[in-house]
Amino acid sequence: MSSEIDSSTLLSRASQLIDLARKAGADAADAVVVRSRSQSVSVRLGKVEGTESSESDDFSLRVFIGKRVASVSANPGFDLRALAERAVAMAKVSPEDPFACLADEASLAKSYPDLQLLDTTEVSSEMLREAGLAAEAAALAVKGVTNSSGAGASAGMGGLVLATSHGFEGSYMASRFGHSVSVIAGEGTGMERDYDFDSRLYYAELDDPAEIGRRAGERVVKRINPRQVPTGKDVTVIFDPRVARGFVGHIAGAINGAAVARKSSFLRDRMGQQVLKSGLSITDDPLIVRGPSSRPFDGEGVSGERLVMIEDGVLKHWFLSTSTARELGLQTNGRGVRGGTAVSPSSTNLALEPGDITPEELILSVGNGFYVTELIGHGVNMITGEYSRGATGFWIENGELTFPVSEVTIASNLKDMFMRLTPANDIDRKFGVAAPTFAIEGMTLAGR
Incomplete structure (x- = not known):
């Protein structure tokens, strides 16, 4: 050893x-x-x-x-x-x-x-x-x-x-x-x-x-005998933490300096503007002791520091390596990652910071809606923000999870989804991307 x-x-x-x-x-x-x-x-x-x-x-x-x-x-x-x-x-x-x-x-x-x-x-x-x-x-x-x-x-x-x-x-x-x-x-x-x-x-x-x-x-036994549900255009969708982490990954991709430089991010012109609901923050910290994605320096030898990438809903930073920062007229913030022979920016310990209510309270507040436990396909356009993915999960009736649901599609635009997001307080920081359960209002659900 x-x-x-x-x-x-x-x-x-x-x-x-x-x-x-x-x-x-x-x-x-x-x-x-x-x-x-x-x-x-x-x-x-x-x-x-x-x-x-x-x-x-x-x-x-x-x-x-x-x-x-x-x-x-x-x-x-x-x-x-x-x-x-x-x-x-x-x-x-x-x-x-x-x-x-x-x-x-x-x-x-x-x-x-x-x-x-x-x-x-x-x-x-x-x-x-x-x-x-x-x-x-x-x-x-x-x-x-x-x-x-x-x-x-x-x-x-x-x-x-x-x-x-x-x-x-x-x-x-x-x-x-x-x-x-x-x-x-x-x-x-x-x-x-x-x-x-x-x-x-x-x-x-x-x-x-x-x-x-x-x-x-x-988990798998609860999924037996799923149903489809009717199509709806104003559905509140709750994301289980497992799928919530992937959604936060979309936010990370949209504020990656390389995507901004290539003009392939729908947030490329939004620096200093509100992109999440007021009160919400996204943090990134490479120096957490025993953090799952911590590192003492990045792939170029630069020490990063904790950054509030989005603060109170306002976009404050891009993820930057040296070359990407130069292309954007900025300075690196120590997010360079070696991938083969290339260096590109990426997040470290990324987190959508939690809210104040429990997941149970969040589900209860929804009344009727859809609780997503798994997403299928890759229907996310990072240039326009268009979002459409197959989903499975459970129907919410009167604030409680009821029967399993499959073969439906949820759709919206990430710009709107970011502004309608309400997080619970159950964040688990043992993953490199951490997110609590959260609800997004006003999504389209395509069912039977």
Whole structure:
């Protein structure tokens, strides 16, 4: 374990790679190593279906010559000099990019806190197998569950090693453990499927596998014998936290600086304006201790800070990396992420901050409406904001969940949905995108 955590050798190779790139003619360069270690076990109907284990250290070198840039990738064992010379040769014939550059030296992290992202607990394949079997057995024990789609458990770690030609050197590692199960209820054409899972940085904080299985079983049994409901044009829709997180992801996409620069966001002209209902805020914080998406510095060596991206309904910030910020005439806010050889902006620990009422009070206030537990399809146009997706869930009558509903479509425009959103107080911050249950008024529901 210690050799996997110690990044000194990788940092040394990254620094050598930069030195060789400068000697080959690069004006500036950075080298990154994305480190990954994982193992998983999948089971179905009491038997192991698969066991997987992987590990990798993926190197990427990015070089700059004037306004020209090129990137190359390699696995361990490559020839440092040959890679550096190839990257420089590529940069010399690349088209100019007026926005590509390293982060300003003044914005680089000089020091950073210990965010406690790494749990060194050793988890064996046998422990993973037992967890998967326990989750599946608990789900199958729920009355009405008829079959299993499988269960699994996983353990791993990943991290980043970064060195730049203007003096930054840093590394961090984060662990990740998970349990999941998916089961079926009903028979023939009346079969329904549902699932549950948990994912944590620390193994001891994982939900008990049997509890995960029980929840999955109870969820799927409630979905048996769904109905369609009549079409309506002014329906209040409540989003279960599982689908609420995905919806908040749409907000994140709309305020991503890269989308704004490409003019592919429907919020691109709304900086400083109200985009959510008054009183609502979206926060993003990369420095939460043991946060699921925390990081001491971003993919360019910049330390981010907690930002209120949308404050009291008003848009305050874009997610920005250095090149995206330059294109927009702004400064990076430490949201750059390495993806292969590219750097692009992204959120960290993103949250739609909760409201003051319980989910039960929110459902009661709706009277009649639709509670969504699963969304189907990808009918979201981020340029126009048009939103139309298949949905399943439960009908709300007189403030209570009643019968299951399937084969309906909910539709509106994200601009209107943002302004009609009312959150409950049940936020769970163990996910990188966190959101409470929330209601959206005035949606169109297409049913029978």
